[in-house]
Amino acid sequence: MAFILALDQGTTSSRAIVFDAAGGIRGLGQHEFPQIYPQAGWVEHDPDQIWSSQQAAVHEALGQAGIQASDITALGITNQRETTLLWDRRTGRPIANAIVWQDRRTALLCDELRQQGCGPLIQEKTGLVIDAYFSASKIRWLLDHVPDARARARRGELAFGTVDTWLIWNLTAGRLHLTDVSNAARTLLFNIHTLAWDEELLGLFQIPRAILPTVCPSSGILGETVRDVLGAALPMAGVAGDQQAALFGQACFRPGLAKNTYGTGCFLLMNLGDRPAASRHQLLSTVAWQVAGQTQYALEGSVFIGGAVVQWLRDGLGLIKSASDIEMLAAAVPDSGGVYLVPAFAGLGAPHWDPYARGAITGLTRGTTAAHLARAALESIAFQVADVLEVIQEDAGTRLPELRVDGGAAVNDLLLQFQADLLGVPVVRPRTTQTTALGAAYLAGLATGFWKNQADIETNWQIDRAFEPKMSQDEGRHRRARWAQALARARDWEEHT
Numbered sequence: 001m002a003f004i005l006a007l008d009q010g011t012t013s014s015r016a017i018v019f020d021a022a023g024g025i026r027g028l029g030q031h032e033f034p035q036i037y038p039q040a041g042w043v044e045h046d047p048d049q050i051w052s053s054q055q056a057a058v059h060e061a062l063g064q065a066g067i068q069a070s071d072i073t074a075l076g077i078t079n080q081r082e083t084t085l086l087w088d089r090r091t092g093r094p095i096a097n098a099i100v101w102q103d104r105r106t107a108l109l110c111d112e113l114r115q116q117g118c119g120p121l122i123q124e125k126t127g128l129v130i131d132a133y134f135s136a137s138k139i140r141w142l143l144d145h146v147p148d149a150r151a152r153a154r155r156g157e158l159a160f161g162t163v164d165t166w167l168i169w170n171l172t173a174g175r176l177h178l179t180d181v182s183n184a185a186r187t188l189l190f191n192i193h194t195l196a197w198d199e200e201l202l203g204l205f206q207i208p209r210a211i212l213p214t215v216c217p218s219s220g221i222l223g224e225t226v227r228d229v230l231g232a233a234l235p236m237a238g239v240a241g242d243q244q245a246a247l248f249g250q251a252c253f254r255p256g257l258a259k260n261t262y263g264t265g266c267f268l269l270m271n272l273g274d275r276p277a278a279s280r281h282q283l284l285s286t287v288a289w290q291v292a293g294q295t296q297y298a299l300e301g302s303v304f305i306g307g308a309v310v311q312w313l314r315d316g317l318g319l320i321k322s323a324s325d326i327e328m329l330a331a332a333v334p335d336s337g338g339v340y341l342v343p344a345f346a347g348l349g350a351p352h353w354d355p356y357a358r359g360a361i362t363g364l365t366r367g368t369t370a371a372h373l374a375r376a377a378l379e380s381i382a383f384q385v386a387d388v389l390e391v392i393q394e395d396a397g398t399r400l401p402e403l404r405v406d407g408g409a410a411v412n413d414l415l416l417q418f419q420a421d422l423l424g425v426p427v428v429r430p431r432t433t434q435t436t437a438l439g440a441a442y443l444a445g446l447a448t449g450f451w452k453n454q455a456d457i458e459t460n461w462q463i464d465r466a467f468e469p470k471m472s473q474d475e476g477r478h479r480r481a482r483w484a485q486a487l488a489r490a491r492d493w494e495e496h497t
Helices: 046-063 109-116 117-124 136-145 151-155 163-171 197-204 243-251 308-315 323-329 370-396 412-424 433-447 452-456 472-489
Strands: 003-009 013-019 025-033 072-079 084-086 158-161 178-180 214-216 221-224 235-241 258-262 266-273 284-291 295-304 338-340 360-362 403-406 427-430 463-467
Touching: 003 046, 003 163, 003 214, 003 243, 003 433, 013 046, 013 308, 013 403, 046 151, 046 163, 046 284, 072 163, 072 243, 072 433, 084 136, 084 163, 109 117, 109 136, 109 266, 117 197, 136 197, 136 463, 158 163, 158 360, 163 178, 163 235, 178 235, 178 323, 221 284, 221 433, 235 243, 243 258, 243 266, 243 284, 243 295, 243 433, 258 370, 258 433, 266 284, 266 370, 295 370, 308 323, 323 370, 323 412, 338 370, 360 472, 370 412, 370 472, 403 412, 412 463, 412 472, 433 452
Parallel strands: 003 072, 072 235, 178 214, 258 403, 403 427
Antiparallel strands: 003 013, 013 025, 084 158, 221 235, 258 266, 266 295, 284 295, 338 360, 427 463
């Protein structure tokens, strides 16, 4: 039998998954790596740990599947988006830690660009809003703060990449400097209409073109890995940012279909078809993928802190020993006891876009227990997704019949039931919740003939469980109104300095 290997490089861990032709998982490896917090609001990763954890995950997945690298037909890559790396082209060594998508150090620079009136131009060209979330301001910061970086960049000595580009560079021993359209579209430097790096935007952010990777389709043979890296020369045939890959993995191929991924953050994407759409609610219009010469677009709402709030309960407060303990603890009480937790640890994403918001817990009493906090944390994920879905439906002018879900927290029945209650529509969990990696596998498999076409892929998508709304509409409206009150208390908290 032949298999597809997907590399899924995420914010807190690196995964590798071996898939068979039915989309079934034959082997999975996962390795966490440290999060680095040099200052309040700063988040970094060690690029070497990203790469070493990804290599370890591959060897674990192959071992679990009981196969050799030579049994792999093709390799797909999906990755945490916007996270920004700069390295020396000659040595391949990073010049600094990676600045993670959650990092807020460039919020003031983004404020200045907004005040200069650059917002409409950037949104028209990129489909994005000016925010520290995206790569451009992070690149600018590195060029301005790492000694000699700007001069070296102008001389063509440095390479920029999001995490997909960093993985491809290492997989090919520096022979290929590539990204795909879905990742390029998250940099604030890529014109989603012309599908090219934009000179005007490069000038605005003061970024030399010489550091940028070549942009490729999401599905297509890009080149081969170096044999001694993974044990065989494997064709790299699929690349997409994690959320676009999850949309593909959920078989949301038609306009109007949508999915939400419950990962470190939460990301709700709806397929728009072959044309982007401008949002009236500060949602993002982005490239979904480019397959067989056809480009499709998506409307996206991003929640910065989703499953990461569970990690905080585990690592920051010590309320649980593992992330899987959260459901049992939260289920120990019938509700949150009036407690609302707003996890704005890195500001607020869509539809609020408030980099100065910070986390808040309201409604505490002497009767509040760890179980109430756990339940409020889970509910905070669902509240944020409901806020995004409400405006995505307004922008699209349509009401979604269902929401397809995936990601690590999608195994939590309590969360998904509450989500369905808030939304008033079914929340559908597929049998395979690792749809981010599956999407990367599908993109690679299509390019190599492993799967014939998208219809072939659709037959693989099967429902594990559909969660039907049970809460009354009045109760749902009351809960969301109280959430809005808590949200208001977290807004604009950090001083603008």
